[in-house]
Amino acid sequence: MDVLWMAPPLLLLFPLLMWTSSTFVYYFKKCFYVAWMMVLALLAIPLCILKSGGRDVENMRVIRSLVRHVKYFLGLRFDVSGWEHLQTEGPYVIISNHQSSLDVLGLMEILPDRCTMIAKKELIYAGTVGLICWLGGIVFINRKKTSDAKSVMIDAAKTMLDDQIRLWVFPEGTRNQKGDLLPFKKGAFHLAVQAQVPIIPVVFSSYSSFYLRKQKQFNSGTIRLRILPKIETKGLTCDDIPSLSDKSFNLMRSSFLSISNSVPQSNGPCKH
Ligand SMILES: CCCCC/C=C\C/C=C\CCCCCCCC(=O)SCCNC(=O)CCNC(=O)[C@H](O)C(C)(C)COP(=O)(O)OP(=O)(O)OC[C@H]1O[C@@H](n2cnc3c(N)ncnc32)[C@H](O)[C@@H]1OP(=O)(O)O
Numbered sequence: 119m120d121v122l123w124m125a126p127p128l129l130l131l132f133p134l135l136m137w138t139s140s141t142f143v144y145y146f147k148k149c150f151y152v153a154w155m156m157v158l159a160l161l162a163i164p165l166c167i168l169k170s171g172g173r174d175v176e177n178m179r180v181i182r183s184l185v186r187h188v189k190y191f192l193g194l195r196f197d198v199s200g201w202e203h204l205q206t207e208g209p210y211v212i213i214s215n216h217q218s219s220l221d222v223l224g225l226m227e228i229l230p231d232r233c234t235m236i237a238k239k240e241l242i243y244a245g246t247v248g249l250i251c252w253l254g255g256i257v258f259i260n261r262k263k264t265s266d267a268k269s270v271m272i273d274a275a276k277t278m279l280d281d282q283i284r285l286w287v288f289p290e291g292t293r294n295q296k297g298d299l300l301p302f303k304k305g306a307f308h309l310a311v312q313a314q315v316p317i318i319p320v321v322f323s324s325y326s327s328f329y330l331r332k333q334k335q336f337n338s339g340t341i342r343l344r345i346l347p348k349i350e351t352k353g354l355t356c357d358d359i360p361s362l363s364d365k366s367f368n369l370m371r372s373s374f375l376s377i378s379n380s381v382p383q384s385n386g387p388c389k390h
């Protein structure tokens with residue numbers, strides 16, 4: 119009977135303990151992820167230099183094989199469908215939605231050979247990760263200077279054809295966890311049309327069921343990855359870019375909403 123007085127404070131303490139432990143797990147997993155990627159990159163640097171002697175897209179094979187186990191530490195799994203759409207010969211542009219730096223795990227899960235990425239130039243300063251990105255042939259763009267970014271991407275279209283390279287672009291241009299896709303920027307579509315290569319859309323389901331940045335939650339979860347059929351660009355010109363971008367956006371958005379069980383945040387509650 120004496121202990122009954124403890125019940126109300128314990129009841130109050132319980133949510134506090136739960137909150138603290140889930141916040142702790144969130145920060146622990148985030149710190150572990152960054153630290154482990156930095157360590158892996160440190161291991162990969164000499165391997166890549168020995169393999170290719172410097173900056174080379176072939177180094178992505180080393181990076182891909184070293185990153186693939188990281189999902190297990192974070193309690194993440196990938197459910198991939200549409201592998202057959204990546205069985206396309208020659209260069210192409212992959213476009214995907216971008217929610218978090220965790221996207222790198224899904225990217226490495228399906229990364230085809232001779233494929234590298236377009237990334238913001240700030241990434242090159244991320245210590246060993248920045249150096250490994252450079253060694254992996256990542257094309258860095260300055261998002262603050264459209265003319266610079268455009269000319270780098272025009273060069274990249276030529277390199278894709280000369281060196282038979284595939285490029286992965288995040289057409290939203292920034293990370294987004296709003297439960298919907300951001301409007302697409304046009305660079306990826308110019309790239310594909312200039313090189314006259316197909317576009318392969320890839321969709322990551324929403325992370326909101328296991329990863330919430332604002333609420334500091336990072337649980338275990340399964341990410342659905344859908345590789346959609348390629349979109350041809352042969353014969354298309356600059357004038358076709360708005361419709362090509364709209365078509366890709368609509369296909370990816372409906373796939374995203376159907377695999378995510380998520381409602382865009384702008385929508386209010388249902389009225390019956
Ligand atoms: C072993 C251990 C390893 C440990 C580490 C693990 C992994 C490391 C390895 C890999 C990790 C890689 C992860 C990479 C993730 C990186 C993610 C990012 O950085 S996302 C951000 C950067 N990406 C992008 O921004 C791409 C999308 N953006 C665009 O395409 C943009 O269009 C732009 C080219 C940047 C320009 O953007 P801006 O906002 O300035 O302008 P607009 O898009 O409105 O365009 C203006 C105008 O220009 C026309 N345009 C655009 N591009 C072109 C072009 N190439 N040629 C001609 N014209 C172009 C566009 O149509 C607009 O004109 P208009 O309005 O008339 O249509």
Ligand SMILES: CCCCCCCC/C=C\CCCCCCCC(=O)OC[C@@H](O)COP(=O)(O)O
Nearest residue numbers: 151152155218219222243244245247291292293
């Ligand atoms: C000494 C420097 C220390 C820096 C430490 C940071 C290193 C990051 C370490 C591990 C993460 C590995 C994955 C790296 C790839 C992350 C790519 C990424 O997600 O970049 C964000 C970019 O798409 C969009 O940026 P914004 O949303 O516009 O902003």
